[in-house]
Amino acid sequence: MKKLPDIKQDFSGWYNEVIYDAELVDQSPVKGCMVIRPYGYAIWERIVSVLDERIKATGHSNASFPLLIPESFLKREAQHVAGFAPELAVVTHAGGKELEEPLVIRPTSETIIHHMFSRWIRSWRDLPLKINQWANVVRWEMRTRPFLRTTEFFWQEGHTAHETRDEADQEVQTMLQEYVKLAQNYLAVPVITGTKTDHEKFPGAEKTMTFEAFMPDGKALQMGTSHLLSQSFAHAFEMKFQDRQEQQSYPYLTSWGTTTRLIGALVMTHGDQKGLVLPPNIAPIQVVIIPIFKSGTDSSVIIAAAHSLQKNLQKEGVRVCIDDEEGKTPGSKFFKWELKGVPVRIELGPKDIENNQAVVVDRIGLGKRFIPLSDIVAEVATLLNTIQTIMFKNAQERTHQMRHKSDNLVEFGSLLEELGVFYQTSWCGNAECETELKNYKASIRCILEGRTFETCFHCKQASKSDVLVARSY
Amino acid sequence: MKKLPDIKQDFSGWYNEVIYDAELVDQSPVKGCMVIRPYGYAIWERIVSVLDERIKATGHSNASFPLLIPESFLKREAQHVAGFAPELAVVTHAGGKELEEPLVIRPTSETIIHHMFSRWIRSWRDLPLKINQWANVVRWEMRTRPFLRTTEFFWQEGHTAHETRDEADQEVQTMLQEYVKLAQNYLAVPVITGTKTDHEKFPGAEKTMTFEAFMPDGKALQMGTSHLLSQSFAHAFEMKFQDRQEQQSYPYLTSWGTTTRLIGALVMTHGDQKGLVLPPNIAPIQVVIIPIFKSGTDSSVIIAAAHSLQKNLQKEGVRVCIDDEEGKTPGSKFFKWELKGVPVRIELGPKDIENNQAVVVDRIGLGKRFIPLSDIVAEVATLLNTIQTIMFKNAQERTHQMRHKSDNLVEFGSLLEELGVFYQTSWCGNAECETELKNYKASIRCILEGRTFETCFHCKQASKSDVLVARSY
Numbered sequence: 001m002k003k004l005p006d007i008k009q010d011f012s013g014w015y016n017e018v019i020y021d022a023e024l025v026d027q028s029p030v031k032g033c034m035v036i037r038p039y040g041y042a043i044w045e046r047i048v049s050v051l052d053e054r055i056k057a058t059g060h061s062n063a064s065f066p067l068l069i070p071e072s073f074l075k076r077e078a079q080h081v082a083g084f085a086p087e088l089a090v091v092t093h094a095g096g097k098e099l100e101e102p103l104v105i106r107p108t109s110e111t112i113i114h115h116m117f118s119r120w121i122r123s124w125r126d127l128p129l130k131i132n133q134w135a136n137v138v139r140w141e142m143r144t145r146p147f148l149r150t151t152e153f154f155w156q157e158g159h160t161a162h163e164t165r166d167e168a169d170q171e172v173q174t175m176l177q178e179y180v181k182l183a184q185n186y187l188a189v190p191v192i193t194g195t196k197t198d199h200e201k202f203p204g205a206e207k208t209m210t211f212e213a214f215m216p217d218g219k220a221l222q223m224g225t226s227h228l229l230s231q232s233f234a235h236a237f238e239m240k241f242q243d244r245q246e247q248q249s250y251p252y253l254t255s256w257g258t259t260t261r262l263i264g265a266l267v268m269t270h271g272d273q274k275g276l277v278l279p280p281n282i283a284p285i286q287v288v289i290i291p292i293f294k295s296g297t298d299s300s301v302i303i304a305a306a307h308s309l310q311k312n313l314q315k316e317g318v319r320v321c322i323d324d325e326e327g328k329t330p331g332s333k334f335f336k337w338e339l340k341g342v343p344v345r346i347e348l349g350p351k352d353i354e355n356n357q358a359v360v361v362d363r364i365g366l367g368k369r370f371i372p373l374s375d376i377v378a379e380v381a382t383l384l385n386t387i388q389t390i391m392f393k394n395a396q397e398r399t400h401q402m403r404h405k406s407d408n409l410v411e412f413g414s415l416l417e418e419l420g421v422f423y424q425t426s427w428c429g430n431a432e433c434e435t436e437l438k439n440y441k442a443s444i445r446c447i448l449e450g451r452t453f454e455t456c457f458h459c460k461q462a463s464k465s466d467v468l469v470a471r472s473y
Numbered sequence: 474m475k476k477l478p479d480i481k482q483d484f485s486g487w488y489n490e491v492i493y494d495a496e497l498v499d500q501s502p503v504k505g506c507m508v509i510r511p512y513g514y515a516i517w518e519r520i521v522s523v524l525d526e527r528i529k530a531t532g533h534s535n536a537s538f539p540l541l542i543p544e545s546f547l548k549r550e551a552q553h554v555a556g557f558a559p560e561l562a563v564v565t566h567a568g569g570k571e572l573e574e575p576l577v578i579r580p581t582s583e584t585i586i587h588h589m590f591s592r593w594i595r596s597w598r599d600l601p602l603k604i605n606q607w608a609n610v611v612r613w614e615m616r617t618r619p620f621l622r623t624t625e626f627f628w629q630e631g632h633t634a635h636e637t638r639d640e641a642d643q644e645v646q647t648m649l650q651e652y653v654k655l656a657q658n659y660l661a662v663p664v665i666t667g668t669k670t671d672h673e674k675f676p677g678a679e680k681t682m683t684f685e686a687f688m689p690d691g692k693a694l695q696m697g698t699s700h701l702l703s704q705s706f707a708h709a710f711e712m713k714f715q716d717r718q719e720q721q722s723y724p725y726l727t728s729w730g731t732t733t734r735l736i737g738a739l740v741m742t743h744g745d746q747k748g749l750v751l752p753p754n755i756a757p758i759q760v761v762i763i764p765i766f767k768s769g770t771d772s773s774v775i776i777a778a779a780h781s782l783q784k785n786l787q788k789e790g791v792r793v794c795i796d797d798e799e800g801k802t803p804g805s806k807f808f809k810w811e812l813k814g815v816p817v818r819i820e821l822g823p824k825d826i827e828n829n830q831a832v833v834v835d836r837i838g839l840g841k842r843f844i845p846l847s848d849i850v851a852e853v854a855t856l857l858n859t860i861q862t863i864m865f866k867n868a869q870e871r872t873h874q875m876r877h878k879s880d881n882l883v884e885f886g887s888l889l890e891e892l893g894v895f896y897q898t899s900w901c902g903n904a905e906c907e908t909e910l911k912n913y914k915a916s917i918r919c920i921l922e923g924r925t926f927e928t929c930f931h932c933k934q935a936s937k938s939d940v941l942v943a944r945s946y
Contacts, residue, residue, distance in 0.1 A: 026589060029546070030539045030576065035589055038534035038604070045535065061511035062518065066503045067540075067578075067609055067625050068562070073502070086569055089541070091578070094562040095613035103503065105540075105564070105578075116499060116508055131511070136540055136609070140568035152540050 007273050011217045015268060016145070022276050022340050024263065025146045032144035032151030036260070039340065042284035043263055044154065048134065050186050050282075051156065051258070054178045060130040060158060065112050067136075068103040073111040076236040080110065083203025087139040089151075105138040110204070110233055110255055113159045117251075118239040121161060126241065127251060128171070129161045147264030148221070148473050155259035161234075161251040163243065168252035169207075169228055175256040176209045176226040183223055187262060188279035188392040189213045189269045190399050191223055192468065194446025197434055202255075206230040212445045212468065214399050215268045218420035220445045220470040223265055224258030264473075269395050276341025277363050279391050280384040287313060287320040287380060288337045292330050292349035305373075306348050309358070312377050318384070338363065343387050344380060362387055364394075407453035412469075413440040422470035424448070426463035428456035442471050480746050484690045488741060489618070495749050495813050497736065498619045505617035505624030509733070512813065515757035516736050517627065521607065523659050523755075524629065524731070527651045533603040533631060538585050540609075541576040546584040549709040553583065556676025560612040562624075578611040583677070583706055583728055586632045590724075591712040594634060599714065600724060601644070602634040620737030621694070621946050628732035634707075634724040636716065641725035642680075642701055648729045649682045649699040656696055660735060661752035661865040662686045662742045663872045664696055665941060667919025670907055675728075679703040685918045685941065687872050688741045691893035693918045693943040696738055697731030737946075742868050749814025750836050752864050753857040760786060760793040760853060761810045765803050765822035778846075779821050782831070785850050791857070811836065816860050817853060835860055837867075880926035885942075886913040895943035897921070899936035901929035915944050 004021065005013035019025050024040030036044065052062070068091060074081045084107045091103045106112070113131065121129060134156045144150050158175060162168040176193055183191045191211040201208035205227040212220045233239075234250040243249040270277040280286050289310060291302045306322050313320045323333050330347070337345055347359040358376055360369045364387055371379050405424045406412040412423045417440070427433060427444065436458045437443055448466040456463045477494065478486035492498050497513030509517065525535070541564060547554045557580045564576045579585070586604065594602060607629045617623050631648060635641040649666055656664045664684040674681035678700040685693045706712075707723040716722040743750040753759050762783060764775045779795050786793045796806050803820070810818055820832040831849055833842045837860055844852045878897045879885040885896045890913070900906060900917065909931045910916055921939040929936045 026592065028539050029543060029585070029588055030541050033539035033541060035539065036537040038536050041536045042534070044537075061515070063511050063514045064509040064517075064627070066501050066506035066508065067611065068503050068506060070502060088569075089564050089567040089576075091562050092565045093575075095615070096559055096561075102566075103562075112502070115502055119499065138540065142568070154537070 004273065004275065007271065011268075014271070018271055018275055018339075019146050019267060024267070024276075030151070032141055034146045034150050034152075039284065040263060043266070043278070043282060044260055046282050046284060047182070047186070047262055048156075051178070051182050052134070054182070055132050055156065055158065058174060058178065060132045060160070062134065063131050064133060064135070065109050065116065067106055069106050069109070069112045071102045071104055073115065074104060076111065077204045077233055080204035080233075084108070084139075087141065089138045089140055106135070107137055107139045108255075108257070109133060109135070109137075109157055110159065110229070111237070114233045114237040114239060114253070117159070117161055117253075118237045121239060121241045121251060123242045124163055124244050127161055127163050128167065130158070130171075131160065132156055132158045145264075145473075147260055147267070150260075153260050155257050157255060157257040160254045161239070162254070163249075163251065165228075165230065165252045168230070168254050171254045172207070172209055172226045172228045172256065175254075176211060179211050179224050179226070179256075179258055182258075183211060183213065183262070183265075184392060186279070186281045187266050187269075188281070188388060188395060189223070189265050190392065190396040192446065192448075194448050194468065196225070196446060197431075197444050197467075199431060199434055200444065202227045202229075204229065204232055206232070210446050213265050213269065214402055214422055214470065215265075215473070216398065216420065218402050218416070218422055218470065220422060220468070220472040221261070221265050221268070222445070222472065223262060224256070226256035227254060229253040229255060270391060271341070275339035277391070278341040278343060280343045280388045283341070283343055284319060285321050285340070285342050286318055286384055287344045287346060288342045289320065289322045289346045289348060290330060290333050290337075291322065291324050292347055294350050297350040301353055302348055302350065305353055309346065309348070309373070309376065313380060316377055316381055318380060344383060346376070346380075364390060366390075405452060407455060407457060409436060409440075409457045413437075413442070416440050416442050416469070416471055422468060424452065424466055424468055425457040426451055426453035426455065427465065427467045428459055428461045429464040430456075430459065430461075433458035437469060440471075442469050444468070445470050445472060477746065477748065480744065484741075487744070491744055491748055491812075492619050492740060497740070497749075503624070505614055507619045507623050507625075512757065513736060516739070516751070516755060517733055519755050519757060520655070520659070520735055521629075524651070524655050525607070527655070528605050528629065528631065531647060531651065533605045533633070535607065536604050537606060537608070538582050538589065540579055542579050542582070542585045544575045544577055546588065547577060549584060550677045550706055553677035553706075557581070557612075560614065562611045562613055579608070580610055580612045581728075581730070582606060582608070582610075582630055583632065583702070584710070587706045587710040587712060587726070590632070590634055590726075591710045594712060594714045594724060596715045597636055597717050600634055600636050601640065603631070603644075604633065605629055605631045618737075618946075620733055620740070623733075626733050628730045630728060630730040633727045634712070635727070636722075636724065638701075638703065638725045641703070641727050644727045645680070645682055645699045645701045645729065648727075649684060652684050652697050652699070652729075652731055655731075656684060656686065656735070656738075657865060659752070659754045660739050660742075661754070661861060661868060662696070662738050663865065663869040665919065665921075667921045667941065669698070669919060670904075670917050670940075672904060672907055673917065675700045675702075677702060677705055679705070683919050686738050686742065687875055687895055687943065688738075688946070689871065689893065691875050691889070691895055691943065693895060693941070693945040694734070694738050694741070695918070695945065696735060697729070699729035700727060702726040702728060743814070743864060748812035750864070751814040751816060753816045753861045756814070756816055757792060758794050758813075758815050759791055759857055760817045760819060761815045762793065762795045762819045762821060763803060763806050763810075764795070764797050765820055767823050770823040774826055775821055775823065778826055782819065782821070782846070782849065786853060789850055789854055791850075791853065817856060819849070819853075837863060839863075878925060880928060880930060882909060882913075882930045886910075886915070889913050889915050889942070889944055895941060897925060897939055897941055898930040899924055899926035899928065900938065900940045901932055901934045902937040903929075903932065906931035910942060913944075915942050917941070918943050918945060
């Protein structure tokens with residue numbers, strides 16, 4: 001069996017192989033686009049299901065807006081078009097003719113959704129308007145990597161309109177917190193939230209909040225963002241409403257999104273030398289049962305026991321499958337399901353049946369256990385919870401260990417690459433000092449609350465607030 | 474309040490208004506593309522949820538393939554490209570540059586999925602391969618109508634590969650039957666299944682099965698199709714596998730799909746002069762509770778009773794909302810929810826609370842009923858089932874009444890427009906006779922099993938089988 005590249009020596013090579021070997025994804029004939037295979041897509045379906053429920057519970061409705069957007073729409077908000085123009089895919093011909101106005105494939109849908117909002121919002125009674133869309137978007141990226149940065153990707157984009165700035169800002173915070181819960185409670189990926197600098201914020205937004213995760217190599221991964229757009233798009237799309245004082249006002253807008261990139265975060269955060277390690281709360285398959293046949297024994301008894309166990313686990317809501325493929329050794333099956341990161345494996349052999357027990361092995365190395373068949377459903381449920389908790393704690397500890405503090409870029413800049421670390425430092429707020437980080441291929445990932453050092457990491461003028469500095473995906 | 478066009482005199486005008494007034498859809502600034510509003514999208518989500526469960530239960534896995542397909546891929550199967558070329562939207566520029574090879578937005582995904590299949594299928598052990606994709610597709614249509622024919626639409630497309638033609642044909646039938654169940658048991662839309670003629674079949678397929686519904690105006694609506702592609706695409710994409718005899722073989726392929734068009738069928742089949750009528754099994758809101766306030770009475774008691782009733786209904790899995798919007802008359806609320814087609818309305822006023830009862834009104838005219846609050850959950854559950862059953866029966870009877878038999882095109886051809894009818898007749902199987910139907914703006918919707926008349930409807934030569942003839946959407 002093929003071995004993965006050494007995860008410690010060649011983390012990048014490991015990632016590029018494990019995603020194919022575990023059958024999450026395949027290369028497509030279209031540059032930068034990915035084929036998401038059933039196992040990878042099942043992870044995305046789990047993420048969608050969890051997040052969609054929370055999006056609805058927080059008062060949003062799903063809707064759908066066109067894939068294609070008139071080029072002129074993008075141009076209405078000056079910063080917006082400047083930010084996205086270099087990445088657009090453009091439809092110039094359709095139905096055998098050249099189009100009068102080219103259409104772009106949506107890189108994000110603010111413009112077309114705001115156009116519709118301006119039709120729907122007439123009075124303060126129409127607010128808040130809270131819409132979400134699950135969609136594919138296209139951004140023509142130069143360098144792509146499956147899940148992390150692809151030309152086409154999947155996401156949800158929430159778009160809301162509010163009477164006041166305060167209410168809009170509250171929405172930005174609420175959805176950011178929903179993202180944090182998804183990341184930490186389901187993906188078991190610890191994240192740090194903060195504000196993007198003006199340079200890094202969404203084109204056209206007043207403020208961009210982000211949640212960032214730090215991968216084992218110390219690089220940051222932006223997991224998603226929540227924007228306070230305020231009124232600039234409302235002005236651009238003439239979105240006015242009669243307010244409670246019977247005056248014409250512009251609503252305050254927000255948008256927020258997270259993408260298939262989360263799958264990349266999941267892979268990198270938890271994977272090991274054997275392959276994926278999936279947290280039980282998001283794993284498409286939480287338990288695999290492997291019947292072990294021995295020549296001279298009755299395999300039908302084992303198969304029956306496996307199916308009975310599967311049913312009992314399913315009743316408790318456990319996602320469980322049986323691998324009874326013929327012609328493969330137990331060892332090769334163990335290898336396969338470890339590669340795919342299934343949290344718990346149950347082995348059932350003739351000896352086990354005799355002893356009314358099963359062998360239970362977890363994917364995170366807690367150790368092999370022999371469990372009486374009568375206890376197994378309860379034990380597996382507990383074990384899945386334990387694994388989830390431990391995976392998050394381990395990831396959190398590692399993030400903690402990677403996080404260092406320093407007030408001097410000259411000292412920590414060169415360490416950013418070598419040691420798998422990231423830095424909390426303090427910043428004066430000036431773009432010149434931010435730009436200095438490019439020399440170390442790093443950037444400010446987010447601005448934090450509070451201030452550790454009195455001076456800026458670069459100019460040594462008075463600092464305004466702490467920032468996290470890292471290389472990033 | 475605005476009145477809808479007369480549904481009997483101007484069915485088409487009625488449809489074009491009811492879909493906007495009921496807030497299913499809105500016009501988009503992109504020609505032929507629609508904005509699906511939350512209420513319309515909620516219907517689609519219900520359809521997706523029901524069908525997705527069956528697609529998985531029948532052994533298929535969801536996956537995802539690129540939106541953009543190299544133009545050369547379409548050309549590999551000669552009939553396929555001929556069929557789709559006139560409808561393609563083409564990306565010629567991306568990332569600020571002209572592309573070396575133009576990319577088309579998928580009109581359907583056979584070509585790119587078969588390309589991937591050829592990588593994944595090596596041996597008979599890899600078969601059957603059963604994949605489904607939920608996706609948006611684009612076909613540049615000249616004349617569009619929301620849901621019925623749009624430039625961009627949503628669908629699922631199943632794609633499977635099998636060892637034998639028989640097994641592939643069985644798959645085609647299985648999925649066709651799943652579609653029939655969705656249409657009849659959930660949408661309450663009666664359908665007739667049959668085979669498409671060579672002229673009407675999917676470009677590149679050996680055989681296309683269809684399920685057709687007949688709208689109140691007598692026009693047929695193709696609800697979806699299930700294709701036996703056989704080996705032509707396998708040859709075009711060099712998809713070979715080692716069979717059980719250790720020979721290189723080509724697999725037999727199928728594909729099958731159904732779309733957001735189903736929402737159009739739902740609207741037309743059941744709607745009435747007051748608006749939509751949604752079958753309970755697919756309605757996003759099955760029950761609306763309307764508290765009725767009277768001046769001088771305590772509205773908080775009524776609100777509390779409404780919420781308690783909502784909770785009890787939700788416990789039983791009923792999708793229920795409360796309309797307690799202030800400043801609107803009960804009459805205007807009745808109007809709104811009738812327009813939106815909610816199957817059951819519950820009115821709760823001070824008198825009702827006094828008498829420990831509620832007023833229950835159904836959307837299909839069974840009549841107003843006073844139900845004790847203690848019985849209401851059970852009664853509503855029964856009523857929803859009754860409504861579902863009656864809606865399907867009514868639609869089935871109307872379809873039956875519209876279906877006529879005749880062996881002579883000269884007699885029935887001109888009736889196709891005038892009477893809201895369609896015809897079962899017999900056909901020789903020749904394309905010339907099929908083409909003759911164009912004079913009546915009609916077509917063969919499907920070929921049925923069996924033969925009613927001995928001679929063809931046009932040439933009077935021996936007939937081969939019965940066909941359904943109708944105008945169509």
